Amino acid sequence: MSIEVCNLVRLAPGAQQRLLDDVSLKVPDGAFVALVGPSGAGKTTLLRAIAGLDNCNSGSVLLDDRPMTSVKDRAGRMGFVFQNYALFPHMTVARNIAFGLDVQPRAERPARAQIAKRVEELLELMQLQGMGGKHPAKLSGGQRQRVALARALATGPRVLLLDEPFGALDPIVRRSIRSWLRELHDTLGLTTILVTHDQEEALEVADRIVVMQSGRIVQDASPMDLDEQPATEFVMEFLGEAVSFAGEVRHGRMIPDDALVIPFVVPEGVTDGPVVAMIRPYEMAIQKPSSEQDVLSIYAAPRGTRNGYRHYTLQLGERIIPFYRPVDEADVQVQGVALDISRSRLFRQGLLCA
Amino acid sequence: MTRYVVWVASWLFILVVLVTPPALVLTEALKDGLVASLATLSDPDAQSAIWLTLRVSAVAVTLNTVFGILAAWVLVKFRFPGRQFLQILVELPLSISPVVSGLVWLLLFGAQGWFGPMLERWNIHIAFAVPGIILATLFVTLPYVVRTVMPVMEVQGRDAEEAAVLAGAGFWQVLWHVTLPGVRGALLSGVLLTTARALGEFGAVSVVSGHIPGETETMPLHIENLYNGYQSVAAFTMAALLALMAMSAVLLRSAPEWIARLQEKKA
Numbered sequence: 074m075s076i077e078v079c080n081l082v083r084l085a086p087g088a089q090q091r092l093l094d095d096v097s098l099k100v101p102d103g104a105f106v107a108l109v110g111p112s113g114a115g116k117t118t119l120l121r122a123i124a125g126l127d128n129c130n131s132g133s134v135l136l137d138d139r140p141m142t143s144v145k146d147r148a149g150r151m152g153f154v155f156q157n158y159a160l161f162p163h164m165t166v167a168r169n170i171a172f173g174l175d176v177q178p179r180a181e182r183p184a185r186a187q188i189a190k191r192v193e194e195l196l197e198l199m200q201l202q203g204m205g206g207k208h209p210a211k212l213s214g215g216q217r218q219r220v221a222l223a224r225a226l227a228t229g230p231r232v233l234l235l236d237e238p239f240g241a242l243d244p245i246v247r248r249s250i251r252s253w254l255r256e257l258h259d260t261l262g263l264t265t266i267l268v269t270h271d272q273e274e275a276l277e278v279a280d281r282i283v284v285m286q287s288g289r290i291v292q293d294a295s296p297m298d299l300d301e302q303p304a305t306e307f308v309m310e311f312l313g314e315a316v317s318f319a320g321e322v323r324h325g326r327m328i329p330d331d332a333l334v335i336p337f338v339v340p341e342g343v344t345d346g347p348v349v350a351m352i353r354p355y356e357m358a359i360q361k362p363s364s365e366q367d368v369l370s371i372y373a374a375p376r377g378t379r380n381g382y383r384h385y386t387l388q389l390g391e392r393i394i395p396f397y398r399p400v401d402e403a404d405v406q407v408q409g410v411a412l413d414i415s416r417s418r419l420f421r422q423g424l425l426c427a
Numbered sequence: 428m429t430r431y432v433v434w435v436a437s438w439l440f441i442l443v444v445l446v447t448p449p450a451l452v453l454t455e456a457l458k459d460g461l462v463a464s465l466a467t468l469s470d471p472d473a474q475s476a477i478w479l480t481l482r483v484s485a486v487a488v489t490l491n492t493v494f495g496i497l498a499a500w501v502l503v504k505f506r507f508p509g510r511q512f513l514q515i516l517v518e519l520p521l522s523i524s525p526v527v528s529g530l531v532w533l534l535l536f537g538a539q540g541w542f543g544p545m546l547e548r549w550n551i552h553i554a555f556a557v558p559g560i561i562l563a564t565l566f567v568t569l570p571y572v573v574r575t576v577m578p579v580m581e582v583q584g585r586d587a588e589e590a591a592v593l594a595g596a597g598f599w600q601v602l603w604h605v606t607l608p609g610v611r612g613a614l615l616s617g618v619l620l621t622t623a624r625a626l627g628e629f630g631a632v633s634v635v636s637g638h639i640p641g642e643t644e645t646m647p648l649h650i651e652n653l654y655n656g657y658q659s660v661a662a663f664t665m666a667a668l669l670a671l672m673a674m675s676a677v678l679l680r681s682a683p684e685w686i687a688r689l690q691e692k693k694a
Contacts, residue, residue, distance in 0.1 A: 086506065126589050148595035159586035163608040173594035176604070228595065 074137050074150070074231035074264050076100040081122055081132035092118045093129065094288040100266060100281075102231075105258050107275035108268045109311070110285035116268045117156075119285070120234050123266065124153050136232070149173060152225030156237040158217045160209040166220050167192050167205035173228040195223040198257075215246040222254075226261070233258070233265045239274065251278055272312050284308050306420045309351045316357070316394045318350045318414060327419065333370060333389055335360060337415035343426045350417035355382055355397040357416075359409035373407040387412075449670050456663035467661035468668070472640045476649035476665070479557070483632075483645060484625040487564040492618050495572025500606065502573070503580040504588075517573050520566055528566050529634025532559055555637030560645065563631035568621045575617035579610045612683050619680045623673040 077100070083093040093115050100106050108116040121127045123134055125144040134141045141147050160169050167189075168175070174188045183191070196202055199219040209217055218238060225233060238254075239247045255278045258265045269275050275282050276296045283293045284307075292304040303309040306317070320329035322345050328336045329350065339348075359371055373385035373396050382397040385407065398405045419426040456464050467473060502514055520528060536553035537543045546553060553559045583606070591605045607614065629647040636643040644652065646669045653662035 124593060126593070144592050148593065151593065153590065153593045155586050155590060157586060159590040161587055161591075161605055161608075163611075172591065172596070172604070176591070176594060176596040176600045224590070224594065 075102045076123060076232060076264060076266070077135040077138070078119070078123060079133045079135065081119070081129050081134070083118060083122060083127065083129045091288045093122065093132075096132070096288070096290055098283060098290065098293065100264060102264055103262060104281060105255065105265045105279045106267070106281045106283060107279035108266060108283050108285060109270065109272050109275045110291075111311070112270060113287075114285040115288040116270075116285050117236055118288075120236055120266060120268050124151055124234055126153075149177075149228035150230050151232045151234055152222075152228075152230040153234045154218075154221045154225050154236065154238045156240055158209075158221040160217060160220060160224070162209055164208075165205065166196075166201065166207050166209065166212070169209065169220055170195050170205075170223045170227050172224060191227065195227060198226075199223045214242050215250060218242065218250065222257075231262075231264060233263045235265065235267045237268055237270070239269070239271075247274075254278065276312070284311060301418075302425060303351075303418060304425055306349065306351060306423050309418060309420070314354055314395055315351045316354060318352075318417070319347070320350060321345075321347050322419070327417075329414070331390060333411055335411045335413050335415070337413075337417075339419060339426075343419060346421065348426060349420045350414055351420060352414045352417040353397075354384075354395040355399070356414075357396055358413040359387075359396075359406045360411045360413055361406055362410050367410050369408045369410065371409050371412060375407075449667075449674075452663050452666050452670060455659060456667045458663075459660050464660060464664045467658070467664050470661070472644065473649065473661065473665060475641045476644045476646050477668070479560070479644065480626060480646040480669075483557070483560050483564050484622060486561050487568050487625045488618060488621050490565060491568050491621050492572050492614075495569070495617065495621075496576060496602075496607070496614070499573045499576040499580055500602070503577055504585060518570050520568075521570050525567055525628065525630030526634055529563050529631035532562050532566070532631075532635050536562075554635055555639070556643060559635035560632050560643060563635045564625050564628050567628050567631050568624045571621040571624060572614070572617035575613045575620065576610050579613040580606070583609045615683060616680050619676045623676045626669060626673050626676070 076098075078096060078098040081093050081096045082091065084090065085092050096115070096119060098119075108119060110116050118127065122129050125134070125141060125147050136147065136150065161172065164172070170192050171188050174183060174191065177183075182188075192205060196205055199222060201216060201219055201223070204212065204216065204220075209220065212220065221238075235254075239250060242250065251274060257263075267275070267279060272282075280295065281293065282296055282299050284291045284299070284304075286307055292299060292308050294302070294304075299308065299312060303312065309315050318329045318331060318334055320327050320331075320334075322328075322339055322343055324345070325339060325341075325343075326336050327339050327348060327350060359373065362369060371387065371389065373387045376384040376386055378384065378400060381400050383400055383402075383405065385396040385398070387394050387396040389412065458464075468477075498513075498517065502510060502517075533554055534540050535542055536546065536559060538547070538554070540554065543554060551558075553562065587605050587609070588601050591601045596604065627647060628645075629651070632645055633648055633651075636645065636648060638644060638648060638652065640649070640652065646665060650662050650665045650669065653659075653665065
C-alpha cells in the first residue's frame with residue numbers, strides 16, 4: 074500500500090512555530106523507510122500525522138491515492154507501534170492482540186474461533202508461543218514490543234508505522250529484533266515507516282532514509298546516496314562522524330586553510346570561492362614522507378579497535394581529529410608529512426556543491 | 428519512647444474524635460433495647476425517609492458517576508480555552524457552604540424564584556419537592572468522582588487510547604474497554620465517596636426540602652425532626668442506621684485491595 078504525504082503543515086498549538094513545515098513524502102508500496110533526525114525535528118509528528126492521530130493545519134495524506142480524512146478511514150489498515158508499547162495493562166496478551174478484531178462491528182467481526190486462531194498465528198509469528206494468557210506486566214521489554222507489533226498486525230494492515238520501537242530495549246535485544254523486523258517486513262510484504270534517532274539503526278534496516286530537521290525534510294535518499302551525496306553539512310554530520318576543513322576553491326583545486334592538508338582537484342562545476350570540505354575519519358590518509366629530510370609533522374595515536382576499524386586520534390596543529398583505518402590493512406601509515414582528504418564532499422553555505 | 432507517645436496520642440485522638448460518636452449514637456439507640464429501637468423504624472414516616480434517601484442517592488450517584496467520568500475525561504485529555512476555569516468550577520461545591528448550595532436552587536425554582544412561577548403554571552414542582560432534593564444532592568456531590576478519577580487518568584496518558592482508536596475502536600469502545608478499566612480503582616473510590624456524601628447531606632437538602640414528613644424528609648432531616656421532638660430512641664436508631672450505611676460505603680472502598688491481595692496469594 075503506497076503512502077503519499079502532500080504539503081503537510083502543522084503549527085504548534087497556541088504558537089506560530091511550525092512542527093511540520095510543508096512536508097511532502099512519497100512511500101511506494103513495499104518500501105521500508107526510516108525517518109531520522111535530532112529530537113524535535115518533527116519525525117514523530119509526521120508519523121502521527123500519517124496515522125491521523127493529530128490534525129494538521131493544511132495538507133493531506135493519501136493511502137493508495139485515496140485521501141484519508143480521519144483516523145476512522147485508516148482504522149485496521151495501518152498498524153502503529155508506540156514508543157512505550159501502549160499495551161492495555163488490564164488485558165491478557167491474547168486479548169491485547171485480538172483487540173482490533175474484537176472491536177469490529179458484529180457484521181464484520183470474525184467468529185470467536187477464528188479470532189483465537191489468528192491470535193495463535195500472531196503469537197507464533199512473534200515467537201511468543203504460550204504467552205497468550207499472561208498480562209503485559211509479566212513480560213520483558215522485548216516481549217512487550219513484540220506483543221505491540223502483534224496487536225498492530227492483527228487486522229492485517231498493509232502499512233506499519235513504528236515510533237522509536239526499540240528505544241527502551243537493551244543493545245543486544247535491539248540488534249536481534251531489528252533484523253527480525255526487516256525479515257517480517259519482507260515476509261508480510263508490508264510498507265513500513267520507522268521513526269528513529271539512531272542513524273545506524275536506520276542505515277541497517279531501511280531501504281530509504283528521510284532526514285528531518287526543524288520540521289522539514291532535508292534529504293530523502295537511499296543509504297548509499299546519503300553517504301555519497303549528503304545534501305547538507307547537517308546530514309553529513311548526522312549520519313556519522315565527520316571532520317570538516319575550511320578552505321577555498323581556486324582554478325579547480327581546493328586549497329585548505331590548514332597547510333598540513335594537501336590541496337586536491339575538485340569535481341567539475343564547483344566554482345571558485347570559499348568551501349567547507351567534510352570527510353569521514355576512515356576516508357582520510359596520511360601521506361608518506363618522500364625523502365629522509367622531510368619533517369614528520371603528523372602522528373596518529375592508537376585508541377583501540379571498533380567495528381573493524383582501528384581508531385586513532387590525530388594531532389593537526391591545534392586540532393585533534395579522529396582517524397580510522399581498517400583492521401586488515403597490513404601496515405598502517407600513522408606518521409607522515411601531510412593529510413590527504415581528496416575523498417571529501419564539498420559544501421558551500423551548508424549545502425552540497427553540485 | 429517518643430514513638431510510643433505519638434502512637435498513643437494518635438490512637439487516643441482517633442478514639443475520642445472518630446470512634447466515640449458512633450459508639451454513643453449506638454448506645455443511645457439501644458437504650459430501651461433492640462426491639463424498641465427496631466420498632467421505631469417501622470413508623471411510616473421513618474420508612475418513607477429511608478426510601479427517599481435511597482432514591483435520591485441512587486439518582487445522584489448515577490448521574491454524577493456518568494457525568495463525572497466524562498468531565499474528568501474531557502479535562503484530562505483535552506487542552507481547550509477555559510479548561511482551568513472549568514477545573515476550579517468543578518471543585519466549587521467543596522468550598523461553598525451546603526446551605527448556600529441549597530439556597531441557589533430556591534432562588535432558581537422557588538415560588539419567588541426565576542423559573543419557579545413558570546414551572547408552577549405547568550404544575551412542575553421543584554422546590555419543596557423531590558426534584559429539588561435531587562438537584563441539591565447532585566450539586567453537593569458533584570466533585571467526588573471527577574476529582575478521584577482525574578489524577579489516575581492523568582497518569583494513564585493517551586497512548587493506550589490512541590492505540591485503541593488506531594485499531595478501529597469507536598469512542599464508547601475506547602472508554603469502556605481501555606479508559607475505564609485503567610481507572611476502575613479510583614472510580615469505585617469516587618462512587619463510594621459520592622454515595623456516602625449523598626446519603627448524609629443535610630444542609631443543602633434542608634433548605635430546598637420544606638421538611639414535609641413522609642414526603643420530602645430524607646433520613647438526616649428526619650433525624651433532626653425526631654430529635655427536636657424528644658423522640659431520642661427513634662432519632663438515634665435512624666442515626667445509627669445512616670452511619671452504618673455511610674460507613675459500609677466507605678469500607679467498600681478498600682475492597683479492590685483485598686481482592687487483589689487474595690488473587691496474589693492464589694497466584
